[in-house]
Amino acid sequence: MKTTGGQRRDIALSARVRLARNLKDLPFPGRMDADQAEQALARLSKPLLDGGEDGFTLLRLDDGNRLEARALVERHLISPELAGGGQPRGVALSRDGGLSVMIGEEDHLRIQAMGPGLCLTECLREAQRADGLIERQETYAFDEALGYLTACPTNLGTGLRASVMLHLPALTGSGGMRDIVAAAGKMGLAVRGLYGEGTEASGALYQVSNQITLGLSEEEIVSRVSDVTLHIIAREEALRAQYKQRRPREYEDRVWRALGALERARRLSGEEAMKLLSDLRWGVSMGDIALPLETLDTLLPGIQPGVLTLSAARPLRPAERDAARADYVRETLGALARRETK
């Protein structure tokens, strides 16, 4: 995906637009038999693989490679639902990872476009482009009054889910997330903690997304998610500035110690690594620690259990995983840390 990079990468890690589609002449995946699922996989991947320009490759996910599937989930390239089933299914990934088209999830087709920063408009354009590639060869289940038909009524209409991943350490620390979740809910948006249970986010990472897919245009949905996200970002920004001004040493100590621990630790639990990366990202995004944000954000999927196990190419005991996690983080930061300015 060719994006201009997206905005507000200091707080918005990434954006994503997902379109749900179904073929007109096949039952929904939940009611397909294996032959139909195989047919859907072949027919829906063909236009993408033929496309050429995006360099799509198809990964089948019904071949029992649970580990690779888990790693794809942790990298947010596929959903846990797609990873979990036994029917013929797969994902077509573009060469640069910006497009991920899941085939045989809850709907026949889940087209996802993603990019760094608050780049929802670009993501929508990219998802629509992939959608167009397929629609030239296939006919979707569509109703003039309802719009695109989907397996679950919550996706009916546009079939669109626009979401942004936000890093909100100051809002989390100040206890302000409850108000944010409530206010977003009133606007028809959901705010959920990522890499954690419920709204309690590990690493202060949250996903903001629309709940309503019907009665609004794609552009209106994207615009609403962007607007609310910008409001949340402004609130986070104000709290960050306040904290830094009122407790400068506490702030500095926190963000720099996180770097020290990540640079030097020989074992890191997943939870501690998330906490430390969050603190470090805070310092980096404030311009106080000179490290590239992009590299930090690649560490995030890299420290997840499945990705670590996949890299090790063998089963890891918990202690070995904590060691591998520390090694991976330390080696990645080792080269970067020398570029810092203070």
Added chain:
Amino acid sequence: MKTTGGQRRDIALSARVRLARNLKDLPFPGRMDADQAEQALARLSKPLLDGGEDGFTLLRLDDGNRLEARALVERHLISPELAGGGQPRGVALSRDGGLSVMIGEEDHLRIQAMGPGLCLTECLREAQRADGLIERQETYAFDEALGYLTACPTNLGTGLRASVMLHLPALTGSGGMRDIVAAAGKMGLAVRGLYGEGTEASGALYQVSNQITLGLSEEEIVSRVSDVTLHIIAREEALRAQYKQRRPREYEDRVWRALGALERARRLSGEEAMKLLSDLRWGVSMGDIALPLETLDTLLPGIQPGVLTLSAARPLRPAERDAARADYVRETLGALARRETK
């Protein structure tokens, strides 16, 4: 003091020999009036200041500069007792800091010689040399049967206290210090925690010293303290090797994280700094972290409250002191850390 550097610096930070002496023709300091104290100060410092070769300078400690006195105590150059009183008193310090002669403490004269590592023999030679400088001009209180007379009977005879500062993190962590303290006691030696209350050592630092000054020659005392110290060192060494072999990741994580925190923290309490320096010194002394031990050992007095306040040249609130401590440690390590090998 010109020493050859001393042995076992990995575990023995420093050694010290102290000789207690009193002038024959003056009452003990506790019974002197101000004129007599002034006379003792003048008469006992003169041979040292005349000596030339050692470059002695005399610091008076009855001039109300409490801060400087406190810093000298923290650097182990004078005793808290010398720092605390109002009578005329002072300390003569040799240019290289290897000799510290306190005048007007509990005894008229406390000659201290110190150096890095287990260098008690050199210390004894140096203390005896300074002792000789003074005895050429003055006559000590001496009894043929009892030896040198001292204010407190525990110093009677040789007036000698030989002590070694040891870093014993593995013995501390394994709970083995109780046995060490008991066994040393049976040999007439005391083992005390340093920079802490009672035997609970902050930073796993301990002082081993003789309790008996009577009935043994100076050389016998020094030899006994050296022998017991070498036994304690061997025990510490065995426990370190065991810990590293049985829990290599835990060991590595501990010593490297200490470096990370010391390199990066923006505030450090005295207690945390001692704990971290202890862990770091462990890794350095095992050869796993390539930093010069000497520099680490200069950090130890540098992080004490009085020394920090003296450096700041103004009163520091506790939060400011924690900030100054972190800054001092970070700046000292900053230059060194680039020399590490792994």
